[in-house]
Amino acid sequence: MEVKGITHNSKEVYEGYIFVAIEGTNTDGHQFVEEALRRGAIRVYVEKDVGIEDPRIVKVSDTRKLLGELCHEFYGRPSEKLQVIGVTGTNGKTTTTHILESVFRTAGIKVGLIGTIYYRLGDKVYRYEGRTTPDPVEWHSTLKAMLEDGAQVVCAEISSHALHQRRVWGTKFFTTIFTNLSQDHLDYHGDMENYFSAKLLLFTQYPQEFSVINADDPYGKRIVSVVGKRARTYGKEGDLRITNFETSLEGSRLEVEYEGKRYRFFSHLRGEFQAYNLSAAILTAFLRGIDPQVVEEGVKDVRVPGRFETYRKDGKTVIVDYAHTPDALEKLLRTARGITRGRLLVVFGAGGNRDRTKRPLMGEVAQNWADVIVLTSDNPRWEDPISIIEDIMEGISQKNKVLVEPDREKAIRLAVEMAKEGDVVVIAGKGHEDYQEIKGVRYPFSDSAVVREILHV
Ligand SMILES: CC(=O)N[C@H]1[C@@H](OP(=O)(O)OP(=O)(O)OC[C@H]2O[C@@H](n3ccc(=O)[nH]c3=O)[C@H](O)[C@@H]2O)O[C@H](CO)[C@@H](O)[C@@H]1O[C@H](C)C(=O)N[C@@H](C)C(=O)N[C@H](CCC(=O)O)C(=O)O
Ligand SMILES: Nc1ncnc2c1ncn2[C@@H]1O[C@H](COP(=O)(O)OP(=O)(O)OP(=O)(O)O)[C@@H](O)[C@H]1O
């Protein structure tokens, strides 16, 4: 039986395909078995009876795991011929994968990147459906495509949704990395314990040589206790020990101690949290045997679109960043406050159809650090923008600091034009995003483009 393709979507079944029925969050693939058969499926895997007598239907215990295993086989087990580095955690995945990409490229190693912004190998960008971590078909086929295009290493962001939905099941990892865990995605996971359990899966259910863990994070400590001798840690208490870190508008200086030696690094990345992203990437590069001088060179000029992008004009500074969780916003504003001579203004909103409970917490963070808060829309999706803003307002008692402007472009313009010499304006939540998602439509929109137009830079 020659298999022509594998899919979990009946609408993508063609003659000779295998269809795997998945019970999802919106609908159940088991309702589409008849359609899959009609479209020419030669095998249909189900988890439960669908009331159709047909020799092509086979029942298994877990169709999500089966889908991953089938795709891993069908695309030629690419993760066994590459070195796949998987990064998970609430924040830092995109940044850490970009640092690793820069280090491996400096070492002359062909390195692929799969994550929030793009799936790319050098200048080649692969089909991208908008997920930080794609479904098993897109995941294993992209690994195969990168392998065929010469990739030796692939650095990938592994989201908690992906782990919960087994989107990367069947993958063999070289190294997995844990950045941190703080509040996000509770709309999906329900509570922090479930969120942590999803993250833990990467370190316990997938083959890997090393687990690189943030020893300073309370959840990181729990992962170390579970993975045992495979763990290699970073942080103030890590195997790779952070001994000094300074950050400014110019960049960051990091000093670490590892296996009895001291190392110093400089990077254009800014923000106190970069100590951790840099350390995670440096430890991983050391474990892969990359020469320290090459690592030093590789971490210098890392550019991550939409992370702490800085524009300056007439003595005022505007920072565009992707922070969209209470922890990230807190660390971003704390860093911004440290470089502000005058007032700190912040423009942000919160994504619709995402974790609602984080909204007042973000409002409270903004109130603690900023002099002026302009509340606006992020990606409202199917929610009313005003009600999202009201959720954020719940966390703000100092109402006199707040201006409300639901139109994001007007809100950015309002803050930048209000700012005076010495002031800093932080525009948070969307970073690299080049769209605004409203009621299922992605309208072209970019925070950076709006800022550049206002400042004529
Ligand atoms: C909540 C969530 O994660 N949903 C993801 C999930 O969809 P689902 O389980 O809801 O699927 P469903 O729509 O219920 O359909 C169930 C099954 O029926 C099948 N079906 C459906 C219709 C049909 O006609 N025939 C058919 O066979 C579907 O193919 C599917 O297998 O599986 C889909 C396929 O893999 C994903 O595209 C989809 O991502 C949605 C669009 C999404 O917005 N996900 C976000 C929350 C997300 O995944 N974000 C993370 C983290 C971002 C970050 O913090 O970095 C990410 O990795 O991007
Ligand atoms: N190690 C970190 N700890 C806390 N905040 C961080 C860290 N690294 C980056 N941030 C902040 O969080 C934001 C998101 O960073 P990044 O895009 O690297 O995270 P991510 O895990 O890929 O996020 P997402 O899951 O939304 O894709 C950054 O814009 C920055 O403000």
Ligand SMILES: N[C@H](CCC[C@H](N)C(=O)O)C(=O)O
């Ligand atoms: N500006 C986006 C950031 C989150 C995107 C991604 N992390 C997700 O949850 O899909 C939003 O808040 O909608």
Ligand SMILES: [Mg+2]
């Ligand atoms: Mg990301």
